[in-house]
Amino acid sequence: MIRIVNLYKSFGSNHVLRGVDLEIRKGETMVIIGRSGEGKSVLLKTIVKLLEPDHGEIWFGGKNITAxxxxxxxxxxxxxxxxxxxxALFDSLSVEENVSFGLRRMKNLPEKEIARIVRERLAMVGLRDIEGKYPSELSGGMKKRVALARAIAMDPEVILYDEPTTGVDPIMADAINDLILDMKKKLSLTSVAVTHDMVSAYKIADRMAMLHEGRIVGMGTPAQIKKSRNPLIRQFISGSAQGPIRLV
Amino acid sequence: MKVMTKISVRFWRGFDSVADPILKLFLEIGNIFILLGELLAATFRILTCPRKLRHFYYQPIMEQMVRVGVDSIPVVLTTALFTGMVLAVQTGVTIEAKIKGSSMFIGNIVNLALIRELGPVLTAILVTGRVGSAMAAEIGSMKITEQIDALRTLAANPVEYIGVPRFLGVLCMMPMLTILADVLGSLGGWLVSSFHLGISSTVYWDGAQSTVGLADIFSGLSKSFFFAIILCIFALHRGFQTYGGAVGVGRSTTGAVVNASITILIADYFLTQLYALF
Structure with missing residues (x-):
């Protein structure tokens, strides 16, 4: 479904992506793991065209999106x-306005229908009766769930998760993992998640890829990754400070 | 040979250190003009689409008008009143000391200075400090919390969604505030000349009326339009370029206010020269 070919991205002299090759299949959850600052979020933002690559191609459903x-x-x-x-909820808008933001702008729907979709999407992420609240009145976990409701409000085919469990407690992190699995089942979504939380990665991934020094250094199912003999992957999944990955 | 190489390396290093900031400056100026073009195009798109204007932009534009205009009234009025008073004291005392009886021209001097120069410039500087800083900080915070990226993923153009309501708010309210500043400054001058310098009200207002023409009022108000554009473009530019967390927001806020204030003062000189031609 998404094919990334030889992708390069630099910021000045900082070469973040140095030839990323990755294929994401329809309906799967691909989790990209790697240390902080390795360019996982940059890769995600390049897929969704928030950043333009310096070189390389992104193919989506047979079309070269980079062109x-x-x-x-x-x-x-x-x-x-x-x-x-x-x-990234809009501070000045209520929960209802946040979730319906894309719907109001892109789909010419009557207000009743918009309200129904907002209620339904909030219910899918386990939230009720908070439409009138503002982001400043919500906890970290609730904000993530509202943001997820906003992301699925437009019935997307692909959903990108940037560190979905960062900044929430372990129980809320597990609840978010369950939600990601639930979304995939209910909406038949293709998902790409970047994370360094291995508990989350093992739980949600169909396949995993490790990004290191701007390249994909290993890929496989969670079981294959656990058994991998690649010293970079071994060090990362064991969370050891000793090994080929140098601390900077 | 070695000596020549060393000289050559030093020369190019020296050249780089001079050329680099100049190139960066041109790049910044280019980016500002690109943003201005985008902002004007987005404003035109919204104003020519009544559905879009009514559904998405009417409320934000009104909110910005209140934030820029109504909320700035106390600070603008206080400053204008006391500026008019100080101007009358300084001018009255100085010219009276030089030429006996010349303080009767105080109405002419105070009002002309206020309407042509001090009203628009002071208002613009005050609004830049109050509104421009808030605008840059707000947009900067949105940038570092990825709200701008979120807008893009929801197919909303950030310049249109964030920039246009602020631009229209400032563009409409700056001339209004300038008019209020002119009126209060003039009243301040009248208070001092009547109660402190002993000049009759008739002399003061007659002087004002005989000197200040429509061209002066037009010149002052049209300046305030240009200043509104300058304020807005610098605040938006610095806001959208924010990086580096809270420190970055602070840097953008300061940069927006300083750059806009300096540009307003420079533009004032050139606009004055331009109007002098007509």
Missing amino acids: AGEKEKEAYLRRFGVLFQGA
């Missing part, structure tokens, strides 16, 4: 939902 024009880009974006690391 797409403005209109094609807009149509492409409508097929994605993104859950940002810090939820």
Whole structure:
């Protein structure tokens, strides 16, 4: 469904992505693991065209998206939902306005229908009667769930999760993992998650890929990753400070 | 040979250290003009689409008008009143000391200075400090908390959604505030000249009326339009360029206020020269 070919991205002299090759199949959950600062979020933002790659191609459903024009880009974006690391809810808007933001702008629906979709999506993430609240009145976990409701409000085909369990307690992290699995089942979504939380990665992944020094250094199912003999993967999944990955 | 290489390396290093900031400056100026173009195009798109304007932008534009205009009234009025008073004291005392009886021209001097220069410039600087800083900080915070990225993923253009209501708010309210500043400054001048310098009200207002023409009022108000554009573009530019957490927000806020204030003062000189031609 999504094919990333030889992707490069630099910020000045900082070469973040140095030839990433990755294929994400329809309906699967691909989890990209790697140390903080390895470019996982940059890769995610490049997929959704928030950042333009310096070199390389991104193919989506047989189309080269890197060469797409403005209109094609807009149509492409409508097929994605993104859950940002810090939820990225709009502070000045209520929960209802946040969740319905895309619906109001892109779909010409009557207000009753919008209200129904908002209620339904909030219920899917386990929230009720909070439509009138503002992001500042919500806990970290609730913000993430509202952001997830916003991401799925437009019925996307692909959902991107940027560190979905960062900044929440372990119980809430597990609840978010369950939600990700639930979303996949109910909405038949293709998902891409980046995380360094191995508990979460093992739970939600169909396949995992490790990003190190701007390249994918290993890929496989959670079981294959656990058995991997690649010293980089072994060090990362065991969480050891000793090994080929140097602390900077 | 070695000596020549060393000289050459030093020369290019020296050249780089001079050229780099100049290139960066041109890049910044280019980015500002690109943003201005995007902002004007987005404003045109919204104003020519009544459905969009009514459904998505009417409320935010009104909110910005209140934040820029109504909320700035106390600070603008106080400053204008006391500026008019100080101007009258300084001018009255100085010219009277030089030429006996010349303080009767105080109405002409105070009002002309206020309407042509001090009203628009002081208002613009005050609004830049109050509104421009808040605008840059707010947009900067949105940038570092990925709200701007979230807008893009929801197919909303950040310049349109964030920039246009603020731009229209400032563009409409700056001339209104300037008019209020002119009126209060003039009243301040009248208070001092009547009660402190002993000049009759008729002399003060007659002086004002005989000197200040429509062209002066137009010149002052049109300046305030240009200042509104300058304020807005610097605040938006610095806000959208924010990086590096809370420190970055602080840097953007300071940068927006300093750059906009300096540009307003420079633009004032050139606009004055331009109007002098007509």
